[in-house]
Amino acid sequence: MDARWLILADDLTGAADCAIAFRRRGRAAAVIWGETAWDEEVPVLSYDADSRGLAEAAAAQRHAALLQRFHTAGRRLFKKIDSTLRGHPAAEIAATLAPLRAVHGHAFGILAPAFPGTGRTTVDGRVRVGGRPLEDTEVWRRDHRYETAELGAMLATAGLASRVLPLETVRGAGLAGALAEAASVPDRIAVCDAETDDDLSRIAEAGLAMDAAPFFIGSAGLAHALAASAPPQGLDPVRIGPDGRGALFVVGSMADISRAGARRLVAEGAVLHLPVTPHTLLADADGRAGLAAQVAERLAAGGDVLVEIVLAGEPDMSLGLRLAHALADALASVAGEIGALAATGGETAAALLTRLEIRGIHLADEIEPGVSLGLTLGRFSIPIATKAGAFGDADSLVRIRDRLRKARTEGSLT
The missing domain is CATH 3.40.980.20 (Four-carbon acid sugar kinase, nucleotide binding domain)
Known part of the structure; x- marks a missing residue:
C-alpha cells in the first residue's frame, strides 16, 4: 500500500502529530492551514481546520467545505479527532459523509481514537486515559461537550449509527468480516476498541484491505498504524544552517x-x-x-x-x-x-x-x-x-x- 493521504484535523498539534507518522516512514509530509496553496505532489497533506473552538454547526460546515476543496479520489482520508473528544468530533464526522459519497459513491468510517503511546485507549467503546474512564480525568472536567465518553452515544448526537467491535473481535480472526458487515449499513461507523499499538495495526491492516475503501477516524496512534502498513522509504534528512539566536x-x-x-x-x-x-x-x-x-x-x-x-x-x-x-x-x-x-x-x-x-x-x-x-x-x-x-x-x-x-x-x- 503506497496511498496518498489527506489528513483533516481539528487543531494544529493534531495535524502535525498525525502527519509525522508518515514522515517517519519516509513519506514527505506537510501541515498547512488558512488559504495556503498546497502542493499536489506532497504524498501526505495535513490540513488544520482550526475548528475546535467553533460552534458545532460552523465546525461541520468548515469540514464539508474543506473536503470539497482538498479531497480527491486519489487520496485516502484520515479524519483526525481529539483523543479525549474535545471539540465537535461527531458533527465533523457526520459532515464528511456527503462529500465522500460524491467522490467515491459510498462512505464508511472506521473510528479508533486510541493513542496508547500517550495513555489513551478504548475499551467497550469507551475512551480511557491512563486506565481510567475519560470522565474521571482533568481534561474532561475542564473541557467537554458530550454527556459521556461512550463513542456510540457521541456519534448518535450527530445522527450517526455505529457498531462497536470489542477487543476480542479486533484481536480475533473475524475482524475483516465484522468490518464488512458494519459497512453493509449505509453511513454506519465501526467503533474499534484498542489498548495497544498492535490492536491499531490490526485495525489498519483490515481496513486498508477492504474492497470499498473506508475513511479512517482517530488520533496519531491510528495514523502511525496506517503509515506502518507501507514499506519504509528513503528520504533525505532535513538540514538547516546553524543559528545563534535563541x-x-x-x-x-x-x-x-x-x-x-x-x-x-x-x-x-x-x-x-x-x-x-x-x-x-x-x-x-x-x-x-x-x-x-x-x-x-x-x-x-x-x-x-x-x-x-x-x-x-x-x-x-x-x-x-x-x-x-x-x-x-x-x-x-x-x-x-x-x-x-x-x-x-x-x-x-x-x-x-x-x-x-x-x-x-x-x-x-x-x-x-x-x-x-x-x-x-x-x-x-x-x-x-x-x-x-x-x-x-x-x-x-x-x-x-x-x-x-x-x-x-x-x-x-x-
Missing part, C-alpha cells in the same frame, strides 16, 4: 502536565521565564510592549525564553482563544529574533504562527509521541516543535529544548 517556548495550554513541564524547564536554569497574565494580554499595552522587548533582547543574545500564560484559580476556558491571539499580537514584533520555536496547545500554536505569517510546517521528525519537529513555511524558516497540551510528561519541554538546541547548533532536524 529559542522561544510558548505555553498556552491549561493542562497540568504542560504547567509541570514549564516548571521543570525553569528549574533547569537556562531559560528566561516570563509569566504573563490575562490582564496584561487583554488590557495592558505597556505590559505587552515590555514583554516583547524582554523576549527580543534575550533571543537576540542567543538565550532561550519561556513565555507562559498564567491564570489564578480555576481557568476560564472561554478566554483561551482570546488569550492565544492576544499573545500572538504581543510577540509579533520579535519574529526576526526567533531562532527556534516550541508551542504547547493547538490554539496557541495556530494563533502565533498565523500572526508571524507562517502558513505551514515541513515535517522532519518526531521528538516523542505527540511532539512533532519541522521547519516553518512562509515568512521565514526556523525549527518548530508542536505539542498538544495534555501530552507528554514533566520532562517533555526539556527534551524539546535539547532537540531544538541541537537543530540550531548542528543544523540537523533528523
